[in-house]
Amino acid sequence: MIIRNIEVSQFRNYGRCTTKLSPEINWIYGANGQGKTNLVEAVFYLCNLESFRTTKPSLLLQEKKAEAVLQAEVERKKVLHLVRVNITKKGRQVFLDHKPSRRVSEYIFSFMALSFTPEDVNLFRSVPQERRKFFNRIMAFNDPLYFNNIQEYSKIISQKNALLRQGKIEQIQLWNEMLAKSAVQLMKRRNSYVEQVNQHLNDIFKDISGRPETLKLIYKPSLNSADYEEKNCLQQLEKSLSRDLQYGFAVLGPHRDEYHLMMDGKKDRDFFSQGEFRITNLSLKMTINRLFYEGYQFYPVLIFDDLFSELDDEVINNILQYFLTLKNQIFIT
Structure with missing residues (x-):
């Protein structure tokens, strides 16, 4: 592009x-x-x-x-x-x-444009909704079925929440069954994409940062199901009914999923410095870019605003050398 x-x-x-x-x-x-x-x-x-x-x-x-x-x-x-x-x-x-x-x-x-800006650095500091929105956009671009899955799930969860607010618990079971089926499909696709990211993320992080630590993206579903089994997810949805009624909305499901970055086992929001937030976020964006062109022969526009602040000279040199290997159109302020 x-x-x-x-x-x-x-x-x-x-x-x-x-x-x-x-x-x-x-x-x-x-x-x-x-x-x-x-x-x-x-x-x-x-x-x-x-x-x-x-x-x-x-x-x-x-x-x-x-x-x-x-x-x-x-x-x-x-x-x-x-x-x-x-x-x-x-x-x-x-x-x-x-x-x-x-x-x-x-x-x-x-x-599609991928950006790296001072605002984007807050992706893993902000509320989980922002991370879900970000990854939903990326995955939907790559996989139209994921987009359809998201739309279907959103309609189901909206209907379930309406019933919870009205206290019509006799109809909840039917929507839980549809929710479990749709949720499993979403969770599998999200997990698969994160696995693809982790095939490249650490190598790109090392190339750009020159650091020895291991960087990994973690996907944490709100429904606890190691094998993404529909029956298991349905049971959890049924058990959460009292909490659902208490809060007036569904407390479990992919709409509550979370993503984290981990560096040598240390979670982003708890341990990362400002510079580490920047370099790990940049590594993630460059990994997503690689998945775009390796899987779909698509080169998104890359935008870097205030790129070099809070980065040392060695890292800046590594980044510029890395950019020379890319085939994307790039904007740098």
């Missing part, structure tokens, strides 16, 4: 900015406050239809403007597409090749 050019209008501090882009490394430099991060944020938004800095569309608009417009020529699998996103305070409107994109899923399964 390559963004050939981009036009940014009334976005953040940009009135209008048009530029051609390199298919390899794009260095974006300038004084503080000139809009370096804003430009790569625009690139990220065009690829993922979200910002890595805010969930509020109003903050993306230039002051006193009603609409921002992002437009680019994007090459994917040697086909050139024209993409445009109009952003207002109420939301966004997406156009692909001059036609409105009616289903967001069709768009976000065509384009």
Whole structure:
């Protein structure tokens, strides 16, 4: 995937900015406050239809403007597409090749950017929901069946929660049975993806950091089932009914799953320094990138904002050498 050019209008501090882009490394430099991060944020938004800095569309608009417009020529699998996103305070409107994109899923399964920013470093410090959202996006891009599984599971858990709030426990068993079946499929796919990550993660971590420790991604399902057996999961769901009723929502299931990074057996949030959060997060993103091109011959756009802060010279040199081996289009501020 390559963004050939981009036009940014009334976005953040940009009135209008048009530029051609390199298919390899794009260095974006300038004084503080000139809009370096804003430009790569625009690139990220065009690829993922979200910002890595805010969930509020109003903050993306230039002051006193009603609409921002992002437009680019994007090459994917040697086909050139024209993409445009109009952003207002109420939301966004997406156009692909001059036609409105009616289903967001069709768009976000065509384009992808991986980012490494000061905000992204908090991925393993923030609430579990953010990690689930991140891995769901990655896995759904790779596996359309996973996306369908997530949608099915979300409908089931929503219905079960509605019944719990209404106290209609006589109908819960039926939904637990559907929940267990859908949950097992999700858990198997998540576990399989984490296993794929761990085939490369430690080697990439060592290449980039030069450190001897062992880095591993841990998947921790809320349903305790070593063999992902549907019957076992159903029994746990049935036993949790009193807690479900107490809280008014289902307390067990993939919607409560967790992911952790472990370095020599030490859990991220409990032991990692700020620098370790940065280098392990970067290693994870580069591992995901490798899985994209090894498994699907897809090269996502890579965005690195404030990349070198809190990293020593040796690590910076290792990172730059690693970047030279990549075939992705890269943006570095």
